[in-house]
Amino acid sequence: MLVHTIEEVREQIKKWKKEGLTVGLVPTMGALHAGHKSLIVKSVEKCDRTVVSVFVNPIQFCPGEDLDKYPRTLEEDYKLCEAAGVDVVFAPSPKEMYGEGHILSNDFLTYVIPPYFYVNKLCGKSRVGHFDGVCTVVNKLFNIVQPDYAFFGQKDAQQLVIIRKMVKDLNIPVEVVPCPIVREESGLALSSRNKYLSGEEKEYALALSKILFNIKSCYSRGIVDTGALAETAYAYLNEHHSLEYLEFLDADTLEEKQTADDNTRVFIAVKIGTVRLIDNILLSDK
Ligand code: AMP
Secondary structure, three states, X not given: OEEOOHHHHHHHHHHHHXXXXXXXXXXXXXXXXXXXXXXXXXXXXXXOEEEEEEOOOHHHOOOOOOOOOOOOOHHHHHHHHHHHOOOEEEOOOHHHHHOOOOOOOOOOOOOOOOOXXXXXXXXXXXXXXXXXXXXXXXXXXXXXXXOOEEEEEHHHXXXXXXXXXXHHHOOOOOEEEEEOOOEOOOOOEOXXXXXXXXXXXXXXXXXXXXXXXXXXXXXXXXXXXXXHHHHHHHHHOOOOEEEEEEEEEEOOOOOEOOEOOOOEEEEEEEEEOOEEEEEEEEOOOO
């Protein structure tokens, strides 16, 4: 079922809860691919009912980012969801989520602000306000859908840590289920933004996963100094890459690591042309 209003979702959820059914939520911005599908499949397996939200959330885009040109493919998204056994696809308009005139400034809207320690690093450094927008919309979706389980990809590992922290700090009764990164055979992590890449740029984009896989391989051969591990990245970068960050942080606390261990996650962001890509790897990942 495709629904566009909060009221319709609430009605459906009420019925399911009365029947004692468990509900899974997969929040997305649409342009669904196999990465999203892996979250959906997990939810359909684990929960009696699954809701997928498709919403390009304006308040998580910073000025100058790709809000207007972000791919919107609701018809295809709906087909993918239906085939995967999703019960409700919730695709609200910005007006439905943020009200008449949707005044998206924090002069007028109540925001959920995640802790600065988790935000002022990695993507949060260049995308000021991004995680406020993410936490606000995810919190709204939790209140609308009241899921027992919510599924998030490790592709956005900083986001996942921040959402887990929000759930803990605000006592939200939902279990967050982390899902592994889905990659193309080439190693490239699937992303809706890969659509922006030209054929050539897609080749350059392979540097991200190559850097991460090589660092993991160096670590497994005994190199633990993160400075030395970071140095190995330069062999994969050329004038087509603008490295935004390469950081070694604890996977749970996002504390910086000088010495890598199994719980170290390596995070990378690179701009290729106008396209900003992110990826990460846990050093103990299989
Ligand atoms: P988005 O539509 O980009 O906001 O992503 C929605 C959800 O799908 C987030 O939890 C992402 O982390 C997850 N996701 C996106 N790409 C991938 C991927 N390649 N593998 C696993 N999860 C992903």
